[in-house]
Amino acid sequence: MMSGSDPSVRMPDWLFQRRDESQWAVIHPDGRFSYSQLYQHAADFAAMLQERGVQAGDRVAILARHALVYAVTLHAARFVQAILVPLNTRLSAVEIAWQVEDAEAHYIVCDSLHLALWQDAQKLTGRSLDVSIQDGLHWPQVQHSLTPPWIELERVQSLMYTSGTTGKPKGAMITYGNHFYGATASAF
16 A cells, blocks of 8 residues: 555546447457447346445455456455455465455355366355356346446555465455556556
């Protein structure tokens, strides 16, 4: 977190502003999404998350390597102001179960390739999470009037777990500002 910074610092949602059909946002062997398509899929998925009870501050875990699944889920979580919990697909079911429990995840998104791993992990969690299995190309179409909120740079975007080399992994809270300023510094 940026110390001494103004918590009201915010910026317009760049994907909403960039809803352009003529430029590709994501290019993947399974398909391509324009910025407009990425926005629409993310908004539809966000509306579905809301229908399933996901609220601002809830943790949405993702167990996927599929780039389209990742991109849509990342933006959908942002639209509903949920906190994304990326899970490393190389972890064991025991490790995934521990991280899901520690993060207090409310919902999980899986690509079809990692569904069996999630099912093994879920048996170890002792509770049932609502799960969405995505293949990257087919997304729910939901009637909604969702407009993404401003991006507040002090808001937590994700809870990312360390490698745990000195003990149990620890969840690091990463803000939108961390990502924004890191990307800005990288551009320079």
